[in-house]
Amino acid sequence: MRFVPTAIADVVIVEPDVFGDARGFFLETWQDEKFRAGGIDVAFVQDNHSRSRQGILRGLHYQLTQPQGKLVRVVTGSVFDVAVDLRRASPTFGQWVGVELSEDNHRMLWVPPGFAHGFYVLSAMADFVYKCTAAYAPEDERCIRWDDPDLAIDWPVPAHATPLVSEKDAAGATFGEAEVYP
Numbered sequence: 001m002r003f004v005p006t007a008i009a010d011v012v013i014v015e016p017d018v019f020g021d022a023r024g025f026f027l028e029t030w031q032d033e034k035f036r037a038g039g040i041d042v043a044f045v046q047d048n049h050s051r052s053r054q055g056i057l058r059g060l061h062y063q064l065t066q067p068q069g070k071l072v073r074v075v076t077g078s079v080f081d082v083a084v085d086l087r088r089a090s091p092t093f094g095q096w097v098g099v100e101l102s103e104d105n106h107r108m109l110w111v112p113p114g115f116a117h118g119f120y121v122l123s124a125m126a127d128f129v130y131k132c133t134a135a136y137a138p139e140d141e142r143c144i145r146w147d148d149p150d151l152a153i154d155w156p157v158p159a160h161a162t163p164l165v166s167e168k169d170a171a172g173a174t175f176g177e178a179e180v181y182p
């Protein structure tokens with residue numbers, strides 16, 4: 001299990017050991033002691049699974065007073081996954097990291113509390129699964145537009161294509177007007 005730092009401290013790529021054999025493969029997706037040793041010392045209270053078609057973009061989501069840390073991965077297909085630092089006191093406030101997660105690279109991304117999160121589906125279909133450190137609280141949920149010009153996220157969207165987003169996500173706030181963390 002490797003814990004690979006990203007350009008934003010606290011956002012970590014996790015590369016599990018994948019044990020392939022004649023039957024297929026085996027990997028650990030969570031192991032308390034190993035993740036703690038890797039700096040991810042948290043307790044999870046909810047697991048989620050979403051399925052999306054190619055071109056779908058979900059995000060950028062966060063919960064304001066009940067922030068969720070998320071350990072995210074892809075079990076079918078591939079996505080471009082993004083975490084945005086919304087901690088005003090952070091030296092990387094307003095910066096983002098993007099990582100391709102796929103069924104082939106088996107990578108996970110640790111998105112700590114204090115970040116907005118979203119992903120764009122690169123494959124025909126993607127099954128996205130993740131663990132959360134706080135329960136879903138719809139009244140606490142906030143959304144920043146994926147294409148906010150100040151964030152300037154370099155989504156790998158093909159020329160002349162526009163990501164497909166939910167009505168809720170299309171109505172997201174700008175980064176400038178969004179409520180953020182201290």
Ligand SMILES: Cc1cn([C@H]2C[C@H](O)[C@@H](COP(=O)(O)OP(=O)(O)O[C@H]3O[C@@H](C)C(=O)[C@@H](O)[C@H]3O)O2)c(=O)[nH]c1=O
Nearest residue numbers: 048050058059060061062068070117118119136166168
């Ligand atoms: C997120 C969530 C949604 N739902 C319901 C509400 C709604 O009817 C339906 C779809 O919800 P949404 O449109 O918010 O789903 P979705 O756009 O997939 O929301 C997710 O996006 C990614 C990027 C994240 O980071 C997650 O934390 C979460 O916000 O599922 C739950 O019951 N529990 C949950 O934890």
